[in-house]
Amino acid sequence: MSILIKNVLLNDKRTSILIEGNTIKTIATDIAVIADKIINGTNKAVFPGLVNGHTHAAMTFFRGYGDDLPLEKWLNTKIWPNERNLTDEIVYWGTKLACLEMIKTGTTAFNDMYFRYKEAARATDEMGIRGVFPQLMFDNLDPVRAKKVQSEIKIENFAGDYSDRIRFSIAPHAIYTVSGASFKWAMDFAKEHSLIMHTHLAETQIEYQNSIKNFGLSPIRYLNKLGVLRPNLVIAHCLWLDDEEIQMLADNDVKVVHNPNSNLKLASGHRFLYHEMAEKGICVGLGTDGCSSSNNLDMIEAMKIMSLLQKGWRLEPTALPAHEVLKVATENGAKLLGLNAGKIADGMLADMFLVDINTPAFTPLNNNTTSNLVYAANGSNVDTVICDGNIVMENKKVAGEEEILEKANQLVYELIKH
Numbered sequence: 054m055s056i057l058i059k060n061v062l063l064n065d066k067r068t069s070i071l072i073e074g075n076t077i078k079t080i081a082t083d084i085a086v087i088a089d090k091i092i093n094g095t096n097k098a099v100f101p102g103l104v105n106g107h108t109h110a111a112m113t114f115f116r117g118y119g120d121d122l123p124l125e126k127w128l129n130t131k132i133w134p135n136e137r138n139l140t141d142e143i144v145y146w147g148t149k150l151a152c153l154e155m156i157k158t159g160t161t162a163f164n165d166m167y168f169r170y171k172e173a174a175r176a177t178d179e180m181g182i183r184g185v186f187p188q189l190m191f192d193n194l195d196p197v198r199a200k201k202v203q204s205e206i207k208i209e210n211f212a213g214d215y216s217d218r219i220r221f222s223i224a225p226h227a228i229y230t231v232s233g234a235s236f237k238w239a240m241d242f243a244k245e246h247s248l249i250m251h252t253h254l255a256e257t258q259i260e261y262q263n264s265i266k267n268f269g270l271s272p273i274r275y276l277n278k279l280g281v282l283r284p285n286l287v288i289a290h291c292l293w294l295d296d297e298e299i300q301m302l303a304d305n306d307v308k309v310v311h312n313p314n315s316n317l318k319l320a321s322g323h324r325f326l327y328h329e330m331a332e333k334g335i336c337v338g339l340g341t342d343g344c345s346s347s348n349n350l351d352m353i354e355a356m357k358i359m360s361l362l363q364k365g366w367r368l369e370p371t372a373l374p375a376h377e378v379l380k381v382a383t384e385n386g387a388k389l390l391g392l393n394a395g396k397i398a399d400g401m402l403a404d405m406f407l408v409d410i411n412t413p414a415f416t417p418l419n420n421n422t423t424s425n426l427v428y429a430a431n432g433s434n435v436d437t438v439i440c441d442g443n444i445v446m447e448n449k450k451v452a453g454e455e456e457i458l459e460k461a462n463q464l465v466y467e468l469i470k471h
């Protein structure tokens with residue numbers, strides 16, 4: 054399969070892009086080849102596929118449920134009691150709904166953290182985008198439970214008939230739900246099998262204070278002492294930390310994912326130290342977090358919020374400009390998932406999205422398509438999405454979308470009973 058995108062705007066210049074198989078083959082102003090599929094790019098601009106660095110895909114079913122509560126109360130009274138009702142079918146369709154929303158808003162890869170990962174992986178594989186799915190760990194800091202949880206995690210559990218777009222990870226949920234022993238065990242498992250380890254850390258002030266109370270150390274110092282700060286560790290949040298802890302993350306090449314919408318909505322914190330981390334060379338990606346805390350999976354909206362938030366709390370309008378936040382959401386996201394993607398260049402994976410520039414958000418078109426994407430547009434401006442060399446959305450239509458919406462509306466009553 055080959056695709057030729059003709060005369061499209063890439064970095065404000067007209068060019069054509071030839072995709073062969075799952076790879077970007079050539080980028081040139083004039084490409085004279087016969088392709089299986091031709092996309093007329095005259096009214097389009099193209100960007101690398103967005104990478105959602107931290108989400109809980111199937112939580113789409115909790116969209117709009119339990120809004121406006123603090124994190125601990127929200128988890129204890131709204132989310133965890135209802136998660137007991139999860140079934141394979143709910144996770145499968147919830148993940149399909151998430152993939153539908155991600156495709157419609159330009160995301161081609163995501164780092165998931167949820168239960169029943171086999172169903173999530175199957176749903177994502179069918180939808181045609183990339184995902185990383187964990188065996189999730191909770192041991193409630195109980196040594197007996199910890200042994201049981203560890204004994205249930207096996208590399209063979211990941212076996213299945215999946216495409217190369219599907220990868221796996223291990224995810225101890227957080228330091229307040231998982232013991233230090235299990236964190237160490239999980240990192241050994243991740244190293245042995247070359248997996249990403251994905252966790253939540255330093256998200257709220259309460260977590261920070263309890264960490265000092267229970268472990269005698271702040272969250273990042275605690276993981277440093279456990280020896281699990283490693284290059285394959287992907288940490289969501291990282292709002293509560295100091296300069297010395299940033300240095301610990303940098304020294305160990307730990308990857309960090311900022312989730313501004315979730316952090317603001319749950320009032321977890323707003324002073325994300327992006328520039329301090331970037332200056333030390335830390336790879337910072339962007340995520341939405343689950344739909345229950347960010348309410349959508351729109352990474353274009355998340356880019357705008359991340360940029361405005363940096364400007365706002367620093368009182369610094371030059372902080373995190375549009376081109377840099379786009380890099381965070383694409384190149385950095387691909388790097389933290391270990392993907393040869395995130396850039397539109399020869400030899401990279403063919404993951405990208407096209408927007409219709411014949412719309413108010415992209416008018417006037419004055420060499421500022423990146424600015425228009427980040428500050429003026431939102432996910433609904435996305436017109437066409439290509440992942441792994443396949444078209445997963447064209448003219449805003451995704452195969453099977455009506456069925457996904459219908460199923461979600463039916464199944465939600467089996468999940469939310471409290």
Ligand SMILES: [Zn+2]
Binds near residue numbers: 107108109343
């Ligand atoms: Zn999360």
